Amino acid sequence: MGLGGYLAWTAVAREISKKLPKDVKILPCEGDGKTVSKVVRSEVFENNPCILIRVEKDVKAFPMFLNNPRANYCKTDTPYKAHHRHDKHIIEQMCEFYNIESPELRCELLFSKPEIEKVDKLCEGLEREFITIEPYSKVNYTPNRTYPFEKWQSIVDDLADKIQFVQVGTDEGELLNNVVDMRGRTSFRTAVLLIGKSKLFLSTEGGLVHAATAVDTTSLVIITGYQDEKMVAYPQNINVNIGTHGPCGLKIACNECRLDRDKHDYREIVKLIEANLK
Secondary structure (H helix, E strand, C coil), rough: CCCHHHHHHHHHHHHHHCCCCCCCEEEEEECCCCCCCEECCCCCCCCCCCCCCCCCCCEEEEEEEEHHHHHCEEEEEEECEEEECCCCHHHHHHHHCCCCCCCHHHHHCCCHHHHHHHHHHHHHHHHCCEEEEECCCCCCCCCCCCCCCHHHHHHHHHHHHEEEECCCCCCCCCCEEEEEEEHHHHHHHHHHHHHHHHEEEEEECCHHHHHHHCCCEEEEEEEEECCCCCHCCCCCCCEECCCCCCCCEECCCHHHHHHHHHHCCCHHHHHHHHHHHH
């Protein structure tokens, strides 16, 4: 499970905790539904007052089994294709198992004082208003959520004289022109805090988009035909679905996803950003 999946579980933990006594904490774990075989530790669970990241003596715990197939939006997963349930948002699907209706579609991340101070320091050299951007998508699971780098560049070039752009993420990929380079200068968590300081976050669907909901920053998200918009789109975001097919769920390169990317006019994104800047 990637960070996006764990982030969705933070929303489930919040909703479950509303139904529990205040002295009971949520224990993210794996097991058979009755017995815990493994406590799941992830950086997204850190500092969360309703989540235990280790078993503690005399602390009451409610096991939240992250490997529960009945709460998993991916119903079958082959080397070539993932079959998703896509009639509801993934957070709604997960909460359904716990008889929770209409959960808030927002993830939870809580930060330490040193993390906050680090990001405040990073922001000292930035303009008062800026846009964060992550032009890369992870392709180890599927290559079909990407958007062409050259189109991200065109978006930045068309707007660079109107607002500052800050590129976040790892320093493994190519750097866009006309941006402030913050690649590799943050952890995942502090990247989220930096996004929280920005006016808008631009990316394709992925972990940072989920995380941005925790810091109340609107994301402009490009969604492809790989997955259904209902499954991943947060209503507080600007969701641009460029898919004309699908959801295909393909884990191998999809020709229709490629055609959608090639045909999409990046100026649609430019216009949406301009409207958000007014």
